[in-house]
Amino acid sequence: MCTIPQQKLLKKNFCDKKPEKMIQAEIKSLLKEDISILVKIPNSGKHYLCDCGEASLLTVKEAQSVSAIFISHTHIDHFSNFDGIFRHQIGSGEKVVICGPENIHRQVEARLKSYTWNLIDEGAIAYEIREIVAKDKINIYTIHPPLWNAEQAGSQDFLFKDESVEVDFAVLDHKTASVAYLFKEKDSVTFHENASEFKKGKWISELKIAFENNNSDKEIEIEGTVYKASDLFYHLTRTEGYKLGVIMDHAVSEDNYKKIKAVFKGADKVYIETFYKDEDQEFATANYHSFASASGKIMNECGVKEAVPVHFSRRYTESDVQEIETAFYKAFQTVKNN
Numbered sequence: 001m002c003t004i005p006q007q008k009l010l011k012k013n014f015c016d017k018k019p020e021k022m023i024q025a026e027i028k029s030l031l032k033e034d035i036s037i038l039v040k041i042p043n044s045g046k047h048y049l050c051d052c053g054e055a056s057l058l059t060v061k062e063a064q065s066v067s068a069i070f071i072s073h074t075h076i077d078h079f080s081n082f083d084g085i086f087r088h089q090i091g092s093g094e095k096v097v098i099c100g101p102e103n104i105h106r107q108v109e110a111r112l113k114s115y116t117w118n119l120i121d122e123g124a125i126a127y128e129i130r131e132i133v134a135k136d137k138i139n140i141y142t143i144h145p146p147l148w149n150a151e152q153a154g155s156q157d158f159l160f161k162d163e164s165v166e167v168d169f170a171v172l173d174h175k176t177a178s179v180a181y182l183f184k185e186k187d188s189v190t191f192h193e194n195a196s197e198f199k200k201g202k203w204i205s206e207l208k209i210a211f212e213n214n215n216s217d218k219e220i221e222i223e224g225t226v227y228k229a230s231d232l233f234y235h236l237t238r239t240e241g242y243k244l245g246v247i248m249d250h251a252v253s254e255d256n257y258k259k260i261k262a263v264f265k266g267a268d269k270v271y272i273e274t275f276y277k278d279e280d281q282e283f284a285t286a287n288y289h290s291f292a293s294a295s296g297k298i299m300n301e302c303g304v305k306e307a308v309p310v311h312f313s314r315r316y317t318e319s320d321v322q323e324i325e326t327a328f329y330k331a332f333q334t335v336k337n338n
């Protein structure tokens with residue numbers, strides 16, 4: 001939070017302090033439950049949900065404020081609680097986006113069609129399903145009650161963008177496609193008040209727009225004098241937006257790691273599937289999953305600032321999970337002084 005003295009607020013001043021990180025994530029499933037992670041944008045009240053495990057910690061209010069659901073893959077432990085989510089969303093009249101791997105529209109359709117909807121109005125809710133076919137090919141489908149027929153409404157070359165975030169992704173191999181998502185906050189542009197010899201005014205917002213659009217030649221007028229925008233750019237700094245990743249089920253393989261590095265390198269925080277202990281790594285290989293030190297190592301190689309192991313085999317006890325975390329963080333070498 002930027003604290004501005006009251007009298008300055010009255011003068012409609014500017015806040016030049018870097019905003020607190022905007023994107024936050026909360027694990028909504030208990031230890032023995034299937035995974036579900038809620039991504040929050042505090043200032044907008046917007047929530048995004050990554051996978052639909054049981055999620056006992058997800059409140060009805062949170063489910064109702066989910067504007068987009070990101071499904072990694074549709075193994076039952078990641079998709080079983082989809083019904084529980086739409087149970088709370090139906091009746092809102094809102095449009096909710098669902099992103100997922102190839103064929104996600106058919107799977108959502110099948111789930112929705114398995115209930116009786118004779119008492120529900122057509123406008124009770126609308127889902128827009130975005131099927132990831134390739135990095136630059138996303139098919140869009142719309143689906144609404146009471147018939148729930150998924151109808152293709154076009155395609156686009158990006159997955160998800162709204163006023164708060166942009167979502168990048170990598171399609172990983174888990175013997176089926178498993179999509180890993182990266183939520184990127186928009187870059188922010190900071191004005192250096194102390195370094196400026198000019199009085200503040202609307203020229204600052206004009207300059208910021210010119211800076212964001214790389215419009216060096218834009219003419220900016222300050223106190224009756226016209227300047228070239230690029231001559232004033234020294235007043236501004238671009239701060240890269242916060243990046244938060246969620247990497248679900250994936251095999252330990254060079255091919256997967258190449259894709260993970262391409263998207264998650266330098267991310268601020270990443271949650272990564274770490275299903276098995278190191279001593280059980282033959283199960284990881286057999287089931288196209290990851291294990292503790294492998295997940296920690298790839299996060300280290302990506303140079304992410306913070307990494308969190310998630311989604312452990314349900315047969316593990318708390319002390320097994322501690323063992324996973326110890327091996328994970330040893331490989332990740334977490335101690336970072338910043």
Ligand SMILES: [Zn+2]
Nearest residue numbers: 073075174249
């Ligand atoms: Zn899986």
Ligand SMILES: [Zn+2]
Nearest residue numbers: 075077078249
């Ligand atoms: Zn899983």
